[in-house]
Amino acid sequence: MKDGGLLFKNSGPLYKVDCCSNLEWALNDVYHHSTEQDADGSFWVPSVMATSLYDGTPLTHREDAITKISTDGGVLYKRSVTEMFKENDLVWILGIGFSRDPIHLNDIQPALQDSEFWERGDVLLSLKNRHMVFLYRPDTGKIIWYRVGPWLNQHDADFVDDSQVMVFGNNYAEVPVGPQPF
Numbered sequence: 001m002k003d004g005g006l007l008f009k010n011s012g013p014l015y016k017v018d019c020c021s022n023l024e025w026a027l028n029d030v031y032h033h034s035t036e037q038d039a040d041g042s043f044w045v046p047s048v049m050a051t052s053l054y055d056g057t058p059l060t061h062r063e064d065a066i067t068k069i070s071t072d073g074g075v076l077y078k079r080s081v082t083e084m085f086k087e088n089d090l091v092w093i094l095g096i097g098f099s100r101d102p103i104h105l106n107d108i109q110p111a112l113q114d115s116e117f118w119e120r121g122d123v124l125l126s127l128k129n130r131h132m133v134f135l136y137r138p139d140t141g142k143i144i145w146y147r148v149g150p151w152l153n154q155h156d157a158d159f160v161d162d163s164q165v166m167v168f169g170n171n172y173a174e175v176p177v178g179p180q181p182f
Contacts (some may be wrong), residue, residue: 001071003018003019004018004019005017005018005019005024007035007043009031009032009035009045011030011031011032012030012031013026013027013028013029013030013031014026014027014029014031014045014069016073024073025072025073026073027069027073027075029047029048029050029067030047030048030050031045031046031047031067032046032047032048032106033045033046033105033106033107033155034046034106034107034108034109034156036107036108036109036110037110038068038110038112038121039110039112039113039120039121041071042068042069042070042071042076043068043069043071044066044067044068044069044108044109044110044123045067045069045108046064046065046066046067046105046106046107046108047064047065047066047067047078048062048063048064048065049063049064049065049080062100062101062102062103062104063080063081063082063103064080064081064103064104064105064127065078065079065080065081065105066078066079066081066105066108066123066125066136066138068138077138079138079141081094081103081105081125081127082094082103084136084141084143085143087141088141088142088143090143090146093130093132093146093148094130101129102129102130103127103129103130104127104128104129104130105125105126105127105128106126106127106128106154106155106156107124107125107126107155107156107157108123108124108125109123109124109125109126109157109158109159110122110123110124111123111124111159112159113162115162115163116162116163117135117145117162117163118135118144118159119137121137121138121139122135122136122137122138122144123135123136123138124136124157124158124159124165125157126154126155126156126157126167128153128154128155129153130148131148131149131151131152131153131154132146132147132148132149133146133147133154133157133165133167134146134147151167151169151170152169152170153169153170154167154168154169154170155168155170156168
């Protein structure tokens with residue numbers, strides 16, 4: 001960070017230490033993968049929901065969420081990916097029930113400026129286990145755009161310029177490519 005501090009996590013709590021490694025704050029949730037700074041200085045970090053949003057029961061699958069964290073460690077926004085899809089009539093894409101990790105959110109890239117295709121404050125999300133990238137508008141709860149493939153198990157999506165996004169595919173195929181013996 002500009003002040004010499006560091007944000008870090010490893011599929012667990014999110015910590016902020018100052019330039020002398022003194023702990024400034026910790027958030028005791030499960031945070032993982034990317035940490036991206038928004039135009040307002042806050043951070044977007046993938047997290048995991050521990051219980052159902054509907055009735056508080058423990059989940060039988062990993063339920064990823066997007067979380068926006070202030071520089072002083074406050075949670076500004078948290079939204080379940082499944083909820084996003086339910087509210088946008090796209091839950092069929094997720095395949096819940098077939099995998100313990102059906103979503104695998106691995107990148108949240110904030111739009112830092114407006115363009116013809118997105119607004120400042122939108123976030124570009126990468127879902128590895130759905131082979132999907134989508135643009136979400138937290139202010140309205142709307143999925144603005146989505147694309148499934150042609151990549152497989154990608155781990156990064158970025159804004160390139162005012163009209164393009166880039167997806168880092170892992171060149172990982174779930175099934176063998178080409179002729180296969182019976």
